[in-house]
Amino acid sequence: MAFLTIFTPAYNRAHTLPRTYESLLAQDCKDFVWLVIDDGSQDNTAELIHGWQAQENGFEIQYIYKENGGMHTAHNTAYEHITTELNTCIDSDDKLAPGAVSKIKTAWESVRNKGYAGLIALDADFAGNIIGKGFPADLRETTLGGYYASGGAGDKKLIYRTDVINSVPPYPVFDGEKYVGLVYKYTLIDQQYKLSVLDEVVCEVEYQADGSTGTMWRQYLNNPRGFAFLRKTAMQYPTSTKRLILDCIHYCSSSQISKNKEYIKESPRKLLTVLCTPAGWVLTAYIKKKANV
Structure with a gap:
């Protein structure tokens, strides 16, 4: 059974999803599930995913369509369906870094019985530049809020235990609105758990002009x-x-x-x-x- 679910919220990202998919195909460890949450796309996202499901990929691909509600509602849907021990979000315009699944698996196996909520790892851009700041050389564990409070910067890749992410309330939904910051759940988890530091790049990111950061x-x-x-x-x-x-x-x-x-x-x-x-x-x-x- 897979130990990790990589979930991808997608809204009209058929033009970028293929590179996400190719980065998963290139992993040397296929011990994961890819869960795509289609947040009401009107392009050919469904056709793409169904085509990939019909191929021999070495990993399971799951697809769920929902009405458009925003990133946080896609996360809620993902958490309702994930059954693996760990999960992480890879956005529909990002790529999993080479060897990322192996690095996550090795790192987690060394700390899984130490009470951590999961792992915190690095994001980089497509040129290999670390997003924001890296981790101090002696940092072995931290909360997400503690990392930023001590001078950290830039998006980091969070790999959470599924039981922990589901132990705090889901993101609320406000009528007519489509945004609640994902950090809400992470802040609540910070009050009870720490994250083990994985000082490796596991995700390569590209920020889209029409993404939440750009708007x-x-x-x-x-x-x-x-x-x-x-x-x-x-x-x-x-x-x-x-x-x-x-x-x-x-x-x-x-x-x-x-x-x-x-x-x-x-x-x-x-x-x-x-x-x-x-x-x-x-x-x-x-x-x-x-x-x-």
Whole structure:
């Protein structure tokens, strides 16, 4: 039985999915399942996946279609169906690095009985450059929030135990919105577990102009309740005073955008929220300017 599920949320990515698939075919260890969550694609994603399922790949390919709901809802669907011990997300425009599955398997076998939530590894761009910063040479374990609080930077590849990722609540869904930051689950897990550090590149990434990273200013306006929820969670588990204040300002701004008049009452940091409200209005004006509204 496979030890790892590699899941890929996909929305109209038939033009990039083949390179993801080719990177899986090239793995020297095929002890994994590839689960594609089609988030309401209108291109030929389904045709592509069904064609690959009919081939001899050396690994199982699973395909689930759902109505479009955003990245976080695709993750919810994935977690409902994963049965392997570990799982990791490889986006539909990314590639699994050569030998990544072998590296994950070897690293996990050496720490699987030590109570970790999983592994944290490196992402690189297609030219091999580490995204953000690497890991300090002596870092053996960390929480995700602890890594960034201590000066870390850039997206990292997270490989979680499936029982752990499912031990915290699913991402909430807000009517009319399609974004809740994935870090919500990771923040809750940080309160109970650490991650073992795998100082290897396991994913090669390319950020698309129409992806969530490239459209963030518009996302703030289109998904204010989702962002307010995320900031409220972060305010309950601050990693620094500076981060707490920034999250509170964003919470005020998102609440103002959503026209939530109860946001001070609902805040876990009521006094700070009162103090940050003027800065929230300034941030709201800046977001609207950046989004050309």
